[in-house]
Amino acid sequence: xxxxxxxxxxxxxxxxxxxxxxxxxxxxxxxxxxxxxxxxxxxxxxxxxxxxxxxxxxxxxxxxxxxxxxxxxxxxxxxxxxxxxxxxxxxxxxxxxxxxxxxxxxxxxxxxxxxxxxxxxxxxxxxxxxxxxxxxxxxxxxxxxxxxxxxxxxxxxxxxxxxxxxxxxxxxxxxxxxxxxxxxxxxxxxxxxxxxxxxxxxxxxxxxxxxxxxxxxxxxxxxxxxxxxxxxxxxxxxxxxxxxxxxxxxxxxxxxxxxxxxxxxxxxxxxxxxxxxxxxxxxxxxxxxxxxxxxxxxxxxxxxxxxxxxxxxxxxxxxxxxxxxxxxxxxxxxxxxxxxxxxxxxxxxxxxxxxxxxxxxxxxxxxxxxxxxxxxxxxxxxxxxxxxxxxxxxxxxxxxxxxxxxxxxxxx
Amino acid sequence: xxxxxxxxxxxxxxxxxxxxxxxxxxxxxxxxxxxxxxxxxxxxxxxxxxxxxxxxxxxxxxxxxxxxxxxxxxxxxxxxxxxxxxxxxxxxxxxxxxxxxxxxxxxxxxxxxxxxxxxxxxxxxxxxxxxxxxxxxxxxxxxxxxxxxxxxxxxxxxxxxxxxxxxxxxxxxxxxxxxxxxxxxxxxxxxxxxxxxxxxxxxxxxxxxxxxxxxxxxxxxxxxxxxxxxxxxxxxxxxxxxxxxxxxxxxxxxxxxxxxxxxxxxxxxxxxxxxxxxxxxxxxxxxx
Ligand SMILES: Cc1ncc(COP(=O)(O)O)c(C=O)c1O
Numbered sequence: 001x002x003x004x005x006x007x008x009x010x011x012x013x014x015x016x017x018x019x020x021x022x023x024x025x026x027x028x029x030x031x032x033x034x035x036x037x038x039x040x041x042x043x044x045x046x047x048x049x050x051x052x053x054x055x056x057x058x059x060x061x062x063x064x065x066x067x068x069x070x071x072x073x074x075x076x077x078x079x080x081x082x083x084x085x086x087x088x089x090x091x092x093x094x095x096x097x098x099x100x101x102x103x104x105x106x107x108x109x110x111x112x113x114x115x116x117x118x119x120x121x122x123x124x125x126x127x128x129x130x131x132x133x134x135x136x137x138x139x140x141x142x143x144x145x146x147x148x149x150x151x152x153x154x155x156x157x158x159x160x161x162x163x164x165x166x167x168x169x170x171x172x173x174x175x176x177x178x179x180x181x182x183x184x185x186x187x188x189x190x191x192x193x194x195x196x197x198x199x200x201x202x203x204x205x206x207x208x209x210x211x212x213x214x215x216x217x218x219x220x221x222x223x224x225x226x227x228x229x230x231x232x233x234x235x236x237x238x239x240x241x242x243x244x245x246x247x248x249x250x251x252x253x254x255x256x257x258x259x260x261x262x263x264x265x266x267x268x269x270x271x272x273x274x275x276x277x278x279x280x281x282x283x284x285x286x287x288x289x290x291x292x293x294x295x296x297x298x299x300x301x302x303x304x305x306x307x308x309x310x311x312x313x314x315x316x317x318x319x320x321x322x323x324x325x326x327x328x329x330x331x332x333x334x335x336x337x338x339x340x341x342x343x344x345x346x347x348x349x350x351x352x353x354x355x356x357x358x359x360x361x362x363x364x365x366x367x368x369x370x371x372x373x374x375x376x377x378x379x380x381x382x383x384x385x386x387x388x389x390x391x392x393x394x395x396x397x398x399x400x401x402x403x404x405x406x407x408x409x410x411x412x
Numbered sequence: 413x414x415x416x417x418x419x420x421x422x423x424x425x426x427x428x429x430x431x432x433x434x435x436x437x438x439x440x441x442x443x444x445x446x447x448x449x450x451x452x453x454x455x456x457x458x459x460x461x462x463x464x465x466x467x468x469x470x471x472x473x474x475x476x477x478x479x480x481x482x483x484x485x486x487x488x489x490x491x492x493x494x495x496x497x498x499x500x501x502x503x504x505x506x507x508x509x510x511x512x513x514x515x516x517x518x519x520x521x522x523x524x525x526x527x528x529x530x531x532x533x534x535x536x537x538x539x540x541x542x543x544x545x546x547x548x549x550x551x552x553x554x555x556x557x558x559x560x561x562x563x564x565x566x567x568x569x570x571x572x573x574x575x576x577x578x579x580x581x582x583x584x585x586x587x588x589x590x591x592x593x594x595x596x597x598x599x600x601x602x603x604x605x606x607x608x609x610x611x612x613x614x615x616x617x618x619x620x621x622x623x624x625x626x627x628x629x630x631x632x633x634x635x636x637x638x639x640x641x642x643x644x645x646x647x648x649x650x651x652x653x654x655x656x657x658x659x660x661x662x663x664x665x666x667x668x669x670x671x672x673x674x675x676x677x678x679x680x681x682x683x684x685x686x687x688x689x690x691x692x693x694x695x696x697x698x699x700x
Binding site: 004011012013014015016017019020021023160161166170173174177178179180181268282283284285286291293295296297298299 | 473474475476477478479480484488491496497518519520521523524525549550551552554555572573574575576577578579582586597600601602
């Protein structure tokens, strides 16, 4: 069997019933994705171009460049069909499922971006699709629930626990262990049992393949640093992958610091999602990785104002690259992310996803470590977050926020 | 339960084999500490009185990906009442039963326990508490090397699950590593009581016909009749979880005194054990 690990991270910690499916997937991944059997990759590239809108541009952020006194470039995954990087992976996996002869697609979603991308890809390729989404996330990401339904997917709310991404993944795994013979689980990030972390990374690596070429065309060289937000870490690994061998390029993974980095063991709550910065080694959702957990090994409830970062684990390869010193984990809190959301929207005319806003908040906090030329991955656009942002900024009195008295009687 | 005599590391392994030696074994499962520590002690003891040959005790983990809604809820109740690995060991030591106990839990809890890296400290402590073996639903044979080694060191059994999808090389890999008994998963999916016996049970049993460990079938078994049919299909034991956890859940919902729930559990256990025994007797001629 081929290697399932990244250093001591990764592996296949799943119920026995799923193991044959992972072997089948490993085989399909090697043949179709790595080996381009039956022209799989050619079809993927063609569809991600014609249906997805690739390549996405790399543009200079003029006002941010002035503000920070460095060249800030934006990799525009927000312009990919669906409004986030998620389609790269979703389209790849749904197409792979088709090549494998599977008849049904299931997926989890946190922010709803992966669910939306999967629903779109499934509709595009004519596959039935069911999405699991935590109840809390259903309520805070309503526009994406509408989009999934309108694309013809079933949306199953998950009521267990805090009702966020962790519970949605667990529930999708349960569905898969029932339906594994004819269903494919399109996991939404570089997490889960092998071969998912490698395979999702490979589908997302198209981001850095393009960006590396684009920055060389623009500047004649490589950037000094690359910045991306990290929940599970798929936009992160996608943005980093081609730069990993370029040792002079610093890689920064920006995690959600939430409301605090302090952990409440008794309540089982870590009010952040900074598993790279503060987590410990453990096993969750099929892989050994860095986790937010208590001293017994019970998984903590994470928190972030951004649903897509709100997860107690992180991809095993990212954990490995952090241990190796190749990737630097940093984090910014909810307030900083909301500030950055508004600053970026007004200064650049791009409304970022709340997840992405974390990457921009780090630009504000960082110093010389970023160097002269920085690429930030704009992992998604913020339409889905408008309701949350207006509410949260109102509650906190964030300075950069516009006031909304234009509505009769104010916001409420 | 009292710890096994020290000095002889192989004692617990013999314990599980012995439990299957005289006819079909009845192997009930409950989540330890559901809905609270004291009641749960009574429930487990009731199962032993009702005829359990081995008892599987769930140590609750916050992300139980192999469990259906019934056991998920039991896990929530137990965790909310304060169950933890330390309390679990105290629970096992306090139990007054003389059947072997198997600990069913998820890998992260084994992995985190104790100061030393890996599952060895947990296994050492479990051996001291008198646990006879483990079932770890998220640990397939491929990842089980370190736990297998720790179990061998302390004389505990490591039970693996064989699923309806397990075939070929995977069966062999599991066969090499399994001890105590093999847990035959009767159907795909998560745990949960069902009305029907899965027709995949027989073909699953056939695939491991020549294994020399006892074969216990679980997932979805609810009644004495189910138990009878499973044993007739060739099983050496029946594992029943959710149908018993349902009794605990009803007790909570209806505010029943613990002693009453314990009595119902004992009755249910007796029925299941009788069903299993019927399955091992000569088939009756007048049956259609
Ligand atoms: C726009 C956007 N960025 C980032 C993420 C975080 O996921 P990952 O860390 O896998 O890129 C999400 C997840 O939903 C997202 O929607």
